[in-house]
Amino acid sequence: MAHKGLRFVLQSVFIAHPMDESNPLIEQRRSKLASLRSEGVDPFRAKFTPSEPCANSHSDFVEGRAVAVAGRLVSLRDMGKTTFAHVKDQSGALQLFVRKDDVGEAAYARFRHLDLADFVGARGTLFKTKTGEISVRVSEYVVLAKALRPPPAKWHGLSDTETRYRQRYLDLMSNDEVRETFLKRSAIVHEIRAFLHRRGFAEVETPMMQAIPGGAAARPFVTRHNTFGRDFFLRIALELYLKRLLVGGIDRVFEMGRNFRNEGISRRHNPEFTMLEAYQAYGDYETMMELCQSLICHVAQMVLGTLRIEHKDADGGVIRTIDLTPEWRRARYKDLVREKAGDDWFKIVPQQRRERAAKLGIDLAAAGEDFEVTSAVFEKLIEPTLIQPTFVTHLPKELVPLAKISGDDPDTVEVFECCINGQEIAPAYTEQNDPIEQRERLQHQAGGEQQKLDEDFLVALEHGMPPAGGIGIGIDRLCMMLLGQESIRDVILFPQLKPRDEPASPSPLAP
RNA sequence: GCCUCGGUAGCUCAAUGGUAGAGCAGUUGACUCUUAAUCAAUUGGUUCUAGGUUCAAGUCCUAGCCGGGGUACCA
Numbered sequence: 001m002a003h004k005g006l007r008f009v010l011q012s013v014f015i016a017h018p019m020d021e022s023n024p025l026i027e028q029r030r031s032k033l034a035s036l037r038s039e040g041v042d043p044f045r046a047k048f049t050p051s052e053p054c055a056n057s058h059s060d061f062v063e064g065r066a067v068a069v070a071g072r073l074v075s076l077r078d079m080g081k082t083t084f085a086h087v088k089d090q091s092g093a094l095q096l097f098v099r100k101d102d103v104g105e106a107a108y109a110r111f112r113h114l115d116l117a118d119f120v121g122a123r124g125t126l127f128k129t130k131t132g133e134i135s136v137r138v139s140e141y142v143v144l145a146k147a148l149r150p151p152p153a154k155w156h157g158l159s160d161t162e163t164r165y166r167q168r169y170l171d172l173m174s175n176d177e178v179r180e181t182f183l184k185r186s187a188i189v190h191e192i193r194a195f196l197h198r199r200g201f202a203e204v205e206t207p208m209m210q211a212i213p214g215g216a217a218a219r220p221f222v223t224r225h226n227t228f229g230r231d232f233f234l235r236i237a238l239e240l241y242l243k244r245l246l247v248g249g250i251d252r253v254f255e256m257g258r259n260f261r262n263e264g265i266s267r268r269h270n271p272e273f274t275m276l277e278a279y280q281a282y283g284d285y286e287t288m289m290e291l292c293q294s295l296i297c298h299v300a301q302m303v304l305g306t307l308r309i310e311h312k313d314a315d316g317g318v319i320r321t322i323d324l325t326p327e328w329r330r331a332r333y334k335d336l337v338r339e340k341a342g343d344d345w346f347k348i349v350p351q352q353r354r355e356r357a358a359k360l361g362i363d364l365a366a367a368g369e370d371f372e373v374t375s376a377v378f379e380k381l382i383e384p385t386l387i388q389p390t391f392v393t394h395l396p397k398e399l400v401p402l403a404k405i406s407g408d409d410p411d412t413v414e415v416f417e418c419c420i421n422g423q424e425i426a427p428a429y430t431e432q433n434d435p436i437e438q439r440e441r442l443q444h445q446a447g448g449e450q451q452k453l454d455e456d457f458l459v460a461l462e463h464g465m466p467p468a469g470g471i472g473i474g475i476d477r478l479c480m481m482l483l484g485q486e487s488i489r490d491v492i493l494f495p496q497l498k499p500r501d502e503p504a505s506p507s508p509l510a511p
Numbered sequence: 512g513c514c515u516c517g518g519u520a521g522c523u524c525a526a527u528g529g530u531a532g533a534g535c536a537g538u539u540g541a542c543u544c545u546u547a548a549u550c551a552a553u554u555g556g557u558u559c560u561a562g563g564u565u566c567a568a569g570u571c572c573u574a575g576c577c578g579g580g581g582u583a584c585c586a
Contacts, residue, residue, distance in 0.1 A: 024555065025521055025537060077549095080542040099543060116536080130544045153522035153535060155547050160522085162578045174522090217586050263585050264512085366584075375586080399586050427586090445586090487579095498577070 025150050033146045043143035048121030055091035061134050070121035078112050095135040096122050117147035165495050185479050187303045195298050201252040206241035214454045215239030218261040234260035238277040240457045247460045254278035267487045271496050274475040283469035285414045288428035292418050311484045328389040336382050371398040386419035401441040403429035421481040428471035435461035
């Protein structure tokens with residue numbers, strides 16, 4: 001055998017090698033497929049048009065009404081000459097009542113030997129069984145697709161975390177609440193777009209492959225364009241292109257799409273994540289504050305029907321309740337820091353700040369500059385405690401090079417960070433539109449590396465950008481907050497996992 | 512990257528260093544209103560991988576792979 005020497009780390013029948021007919025469960029299903037074909041039934045060529053989704057039979061029940069339904073077989077109870085089965089489609093499950101006398105001997109025998117997870121279509125009439133369950137009295141059925149591998153356990157569902165993420169389709173088919181979560185995520189994304197369109201924002205698409213990845217400080221992914229013979233970077237933010245559009249006269253503009261950051265993976269970080277950025281000309285950060293609050297409340301109300309969101313532990317106990325009812329709290333960054341680290345925090349000398357931060361249990365290994373010490377205090381001790389929606393305003397200017405200096409405190413910028421559920425969900429600024437000051441601050445950030453400066457963006461600013469408010473909303477984190485999920489992997493359909501096919505190796509692209 | 516916990520039948524899980532088990536699923540049979548159907552019988556294992564200790568390893572040791580949690584990196 002050519003593949004005899006290969007070893008497969010995961011022995012699961014779900015992932016196993018395509019040729020492993022040696023597994024008896026697969027072998028049996030293949031042989032059932034063969035016998036169907038020998039009877040002249042090809043389950044992969046059948047045509048069938050359902051009259052309605054399965055759940056319709058419940059909402060629109062009329063005794064004796066003719067229906068045609070299709071779905072995956074999720075239960076099969078053979079009573080001898082009568083068989084009960086449930087088929088399930090996206091709307092839900094519906095019971096089929098199949099009698100030998102109704103469908104004929106050959107078809108009945110065939111039905112009894114269908115497997116769980118096969119797809120079938122059935123025609124018949126609606127009725128209620130003795131126990132009152134709405135069902136279809138089947139007069140004829142067709143096999144629509146044979147499943148050659150067994151589904152996860154019908155009662156326990158699938159709980160192995162790794163299989164759930166690697167083969168999400170199994171998770172979706174066996175865990176209803178998971179499917180609900182992702183359908184709600186879809187609804188959230190839809191409502192965000194609807195909200196912004198109503199407010200006159202135009203949705204655009206800007207380059208994901210960029211020569212200079214800007215708009216944030218993050219390590220990018222590298223990719224290569226063969227014809228140009230040069231490397232590109234996957235974008236780390238949307239900002240600089242959307243601002244070019246403000247220059248071009250698109251006054252209300254947004255993009256919702258993937259950003260890529262080449263950093264560690266955690267419960268809160270996926271290398272590719274979905275970001276909404278929206279810019280409104282002639283607005284400022286206060287404009288965006290109103291937009292942020294209205295947008296999130298609108299989405300919660302439309303998708304969840306409530307502004308109170310309960311997060312639960314594995315046993316169903318409520319860990320915390322988030323109340324989105326406006327108006328959301330506003331707090332100045334410095335006030336929050338003083339509250340936690342002492343009223344005199346900003347009066348003492350930098351060395352004293354380091355000592356005090358260390359005493360508070362902060363690891364300062366990465367904090368070189370003084371403002372980074374304060375930032376560490378905020379991120380470690382304050383942000384995690386901001387469960388209820390809070391707009392943190394007046395951040396130190398060093399943290400945000402793309403925002404305007406505050407009128408009432410020149411050390412700070414006109415910015416807010418909207419924190420909910422202990423995480424930063426949305427930063428927003430009064431955008432910097434002074435091209436000279438912008439150039440200085442970006443140059444300062446780039447350090448000596450001149451090639452990192454997006455000259456084209458700076459030229460655009462010199463053509464004049466209207467004053468504007470801008471906001472970025474992390475859609476994955478927003479979904480975690482709204483859908484009560486504690487891990488970003490549970491709101492991303494296919495979270496990034498380490499590939500199993502070959503060992504990690506140095507990249508030819510690596511610098 | 513580091514710390515820590517985990518990987519056993521298709522699924523969910525057991526198993527003092529001493530014959531690798533159960534429930535469900537599957538297979539065969541009975542049953543024309545079941546619904547986690549029931550009843551009878553029955554198949555199914557490279558215990559993640561590779562070494563090591565031992566008379567004997569799922570269990571102990573070492574290394575690796577993959578995953579969860581934490582931490583680091585992340586304006």
